[in-house]
Amino acid sequence: xxxxxxxxxAEKTMVLNMGPQHPSxxxxxxxxxxxxxxxxxKADVDIGYLHTGIEKTAxxxxxxxxxxxxxxxxxxxxxxxxxxxxxxVEKLLELxxxxxxxxIRVLLTELTRIGSHLVWLxxxxxxxxxxxxxLYCFREREELLKIFEMVSGQRMMTSYFRxxxxxxxxxxxxxxxxxxxxxxxxxRFDEYEDLLTKNRIWLARTQGVGMLSAEDAIGLGxxxxxxxxxxxxxxxxxxxxxxxxxxxxxxxxxxSEGDCYARYMCRVAEMRExxxxxxxxxxxxxxxxxxxxxxxxxxxxQREKMKTEMEALIYHFKIYTEGFAxxxxxxxxxxxxxxxxxxxxxxxxxxxKPYRMRMRTPSFVNLQAxxxxxxxxxxxxxxxxxxxLDIVLGEIDR
Amino acid sequence: MNExxxxxxxxxxxxxxxxxxxxxxxxxxxxxxxxxxxxxxxIQARWGPYRVGPHGLLQPLADGVKFLFKExxxxxGADKFAYFLAPFLALSLAITSIAVIPFGPKEFSVFGQSTxxxxxxxxxxxxxxxxxxxxxxxxxxxxxxxxNSKYPLLGGLRSSAQMVSYELALTMxxxxxxxxxxxxxxxxxxxxxxxxxxxxxxxxxxxxxPFPQVLGFLLFFTSAVAETNRAPFDLAEAESELVAGFHTExxxxxxxxxxxxEYASMITVSCLATILFFGGWLSPFPxxxxxxxxxxxxxxxxxxxxxxxxxxxxxxxxxxxxxVLPVLGLALCGLGVLCGQPGMLDFVQGPFWFLLKxxxxxxxxxxxxxxxPRFRYDQLMGFGWKLLLPLSIVNVVLTSxxxxxxxx
Numbered sequence: 001x002x003x004x005x006x007x008x009x010a011e012k013t014m015v016l017n018m019g020p021q022h023p024s025x026x027x028x029x030x031x032x033x034x035x036x037x038x039x040x041x042k043a044d045v046d047i048g049y050l051h052t053g054i055e056k057t058a059x060x061x062x063x064x065x066x067x068x069x070x071x072x073x074x075x076x077x078x079x080x081x082x083x084x085x086x087x088x089v090e091k092l093l094e095l096x097x098x099x100x101x102x103x104i105r106v107l108l109t110e111l112t113r114i115g116s117h118l119v120w121l122x123x124x125x126x127x128x129x130x131x132x133x134x135l136y137c138f139r140e141r142e143e144l145l146k147i148f149e150m151v152s153g154q155r156m157m158t159s160y161f162r163x164x165x166x167x168x169x170x171x172x173x174x175x176x177x178x179x180x181x182x183x184x185x186x187x188r189f190d191e192y193e194d195l196l197t198k199n200r201i202w203l204a205r206t207q208g209v210g211m212l213s214a215e216d217a218i219g220l221g222x223x224x225x226x227x228x229x230x231x232x233x234x235x236x237x238x239x240x241x242x243x244x245x246x247x248x249x250x251x252x253x254x255x256s257e258g259d260c261y262a263r264y265m266c267r268v269a270e271m272r273e274x275x276x277x278x279x280x281x282x283x284x285x286x287x288x289x290x291x292x293x294x295x296x297x298x299x300x301x302q303r304e305k306m307k308t309e310m311e312a313l314i315y316h317f318k319i320y321t322e323g324f325a326x327x328x329x330x331x332x333x334x335x336x337x338x339x340x341x342x343x344x345x346x347x348x349x350x351x352x353k354p355y356r357m358r359m360r361t362p363s364f365v366n367l368q369a370x371x372x373x374x375x376x377x378x379x380x381x382x383x384x385x386x387x388x389l390d391i392v393l394g395e396i397d398r
Numbered sequence: 399m400n401e402x403x404x405x406x407x408x409x410x411x412x413x414x415x416x417x418x419x420x421x422x423x424x425x426x427x428x429x430x431x432x433x434x435x436x437x438x439x440x441i442q443a444r445w446g447p448y449r450v451g452p453h454g455l456l457q458p459l460a461d462g463v464k465f466l467f468k469e470x471x472x473x474x475g476a477d478k479f480a481y482f483l484a485p486f487l488a489l490s491l492a493i494t495s496i497a498v499i500p501f502g503p504k505e506f507s508v509f510g511q512s513t514x515x516x517x518x519x520x521x522x523x524x525x526x527x528x529x530x531x532x533x534x535x536x537x538x539x540x541x542x543x544x545x546n547s548k549y550p551l552l553g554g555l556r557s558s559a560q561m562v563s564y565e566l567a568l569t570m571x572x573x574x575x576x577x578x579x580x581x582x583x584x585x586x587x588x589x590x591x592x593x594x595x596x597x598x599x600x601x602x603x604x605x606x607x608p609f610p611q612v613l614g615f616l617l618f619f620t621s622a623v624a625e626t627n628r629a630p631f632d633l634a635e636a637e638s639e640l641v642a643g644f645h646t647e648x649x650x651x652x653x654x655x656x657x658x659x660e661y662a663s664m665i666t667v668s669c670l671a672t673i674l675f676f677g678g679w680l681s682p683f684p685x686x687x688x689x690x691x692x693x694x695x696x697x698x699x700x701x702x703x704x705x706x707x708x709x710x711x712x713x714x715x716x717x718x719x720x721x722v723l724p725v726l727g728l729a730l731c732g733l734g735v736l737c738g739q740p741g742m743l744d745f746v747q748g749p750f751w752f753l754l755k756x757x758x759x760x761x762x763x764x765x766x767x768x769x770x771p772r773f774r775y776d777q778l779m780g781f782g783w784k785l786l787l788p789l790s791i792v793n794v795v796l797t798s799x800x801x802x803x804x805x806x
Contacts, residue, residue: 014548016548016549016552017548022641023641038552038556038775125771128771128772129629129630129632129770129771129772130769130770130771130772131438131442131629131767131768132441132442132768132769134442135442135443135444136442136443139443195769196771199770199771201630201770201771201772201773202771204773204774204777205771205772205773205774205777378774378775378776379552379640379775380774380775381774
């Protein structure tokens with residue numbers, strides 16, 4: 001126990017160990033709170049309880065194999081991770097992905113964004129005591145997971161994007177599913193907003209809580225909706241378009257207040273924008289066309305060709321035994337994941353395995369802001385602030 | 399036997415009543431958990447308990463057995479005496495307060511002794527009730543303090559502060575009712591609400607003369623929800639903040655006792671709201687010959703529920719359910735027929751309307767929990783002291799003025 005002069009005049013403070021087992025630390029985050037009564041004087045964030053060594057493991061895998069482990073970083077938005085990694089390797093290989101695959105990628109990552117924001121909204125709401133919103137959000141997310149399962153065979157660890165395109169041709173009837181989502185979801189979002197947006201208790205719990213000024217946010221490297229809630233208009237999709245995002249018409253919601261409520265409004269608006277993008281993508285995706293780049297030796301050949309062409313069989317064998325070797329060099333590719341700027345750095349030494357794969361994960365960077373947001377506030381605000389940052393521990397301790 | 403009853407009225411009359419009420423109350427508590435889980439589940443687009451018995455009807459039993467067989471851990475460094483005392487205190491006080499609640503107007507006889515439908519009918523019933531419920535804070539505070547753990551400590555502190563401050567608003571909000579009834583006796587408060595405006599609008603205190611206690615009721619119910627530590631005022635056990643609040647370190651049946659105490663106080667508060675503002679056991683329909691058919695509502699309600707249960711039950715998914723549900727339905731139909739008998743017709747009126755009103759309040763409790771987020775500690779205190787308390791004083795002043803004005 002330290003002896004300090006606290007605002008209430010007490011001489012002793014209490015250290016409260018919040019986590020790693022705690023209902024609202026969103027995984028295994030540990031926060032050491034120095035308390036004066038219920039006032040937080042100091043908050044130390046301790047991470048590392050979910051360390052998986054994903055970046056290091058990638059060095060032992062071929063470029064294609066490494067896709068599967070990127071899923072497991074941000075387990076609420078696996079397709080965004082896939083996309084960042086695939087785009088980085090494609091940049092290294094200077095590979096042009098067919099438009100059809102690009103649009104499908106856009107569509108699926110936007111659905112991922114909605115799914116991730118739904119989990120965020122649900123958990124944030126349950127942290128603040130609004131239990132029902134949580135279950136409504138998960139009900140809707142289920143529809144999205146069904147779509148992911150339909151196209152990739154997996155609900156969460158999809159690994160659907162491949163270097164040079166997509167893993168499989170999407171099955172028949174999947175666009176109808178997506179159309180259903182586009183049709184029904186806006187009214188579902190209205191439902192959540194009915195429960196929360198103008199709710200006096202919700203306003204009291206989120207307005208003026210977890211303040212983050214634009215200067216601080218930029219200084220700490222915060223990105224994504226957490227940054228846009230502080231009034232900074234920055235979205236990778238707009239400023240560094242990738243995967244044909246420049247062909248889509250969408251707004252980037254920005255709020256200037258910098259509190260939990262602003263971030264809440266940003267994310268809800270973002271879900272609506274994502275629906276808009278999905279709708280446009282549905283119109284753009286051509287019915288026919290390749291889903292993989294024409295790059296023998298890098299993209300696995302079609303099954304039929306393997307039965308008739310000698311080269312195809314050889315390429316297939318080589319890709320799946322030793323992998324392909326991109327030219328030596330370094331690339332950095334950023335995408336807008338649901339949580340913010342997700343950057344993927346890949347260094348190649350000319351061998352079939354990455355020399356180094358590093359992810360600049362938004363959760364890790366955004367979590368730095370927690371200390372600034374909670375010091376001098378109450379315990380209940382710590383919960384609100386952790387929730388509003390939308391962290392995923394798998395991504396922090398990769 | 400009659401002689402014995404005359405000589406020892408406590409043994410012969412009060413004791414059987416206590417045993418019966420305790421049995422009914424504890425069963426009600428158990429099934430209130432089932433009710434809450436079911437209602438919240440349906441609010442949240444889920445099914446709730448479904449596996450243990452048809453529609454999860456045996457879930458409370460399974461929960462009880464589970465609580466009994468769980469290992470009972472006492473944290474190292476806990477103050478053993480206070481740690482054990484806290485759950486007993488919480489539960490016994492919560493249950494004791496039900497003793498002064500009158501369930502109906504009629505007297506019935508046990509061994510030739512005529513006795514009212516309550517354990518005891520005190521002249522200062524309301525005061526006793528508040529005295530008992532306000533002691534409930536000791537259970538929570540002791541539990542938080544004696545556990546020798548930080549989360550319970552914070553939870554205990556929160557709820558002591560909360561219960562003490564909401565106690566004031568709670569008590570002030572019923573002063574209006576007391577002024578209008580002129581008594582602390584709960585039965586007399588109900589009797590004072592008899593009669594109808596324009597022949598058909600009941601003169602319950604909520605819309606009573608001379609000053610409708612709408613404000614009083616809203617204040618009362620809000621403070622009562624806070625007093626019982628229920629959502630959106632469940633800060634003491636705010637799961638997302640303090641893990642489980644004051645009962646974090648309690649396991650096994652000691653935890654169950656806190657759980658039951660919470661539900662018992664929910665029932666008490668619902669009884670009180672019914673008695674003070676909604677005319678207690680009084681029927682909402684006038685007692686004139688034109689409205690005589692309303693006396694058959696209890697019988698019809700039971701019979702209809704029973705029939706619905708039979709129709710639904712015979713198609714239930716499990717064999718067990720296909721047997722149990724129709725039997726329950728038959729029992730309900732039987733109850734309906736019994737309530738329709740001329741001898742019983744008058745007697746069941748009071749308890750039926752009383753229990754129906756309580757059920758509505760309990761539903762509102764659960765509904766609120768399924769809808770609203772939780773307050774923050776400082777907001778809660780501000781809400782209590784800066785809004786509820788002044789408003790309840792305003793209500794008292796206005797009621798007094800209205801009474802003085804009408805009496806002149």
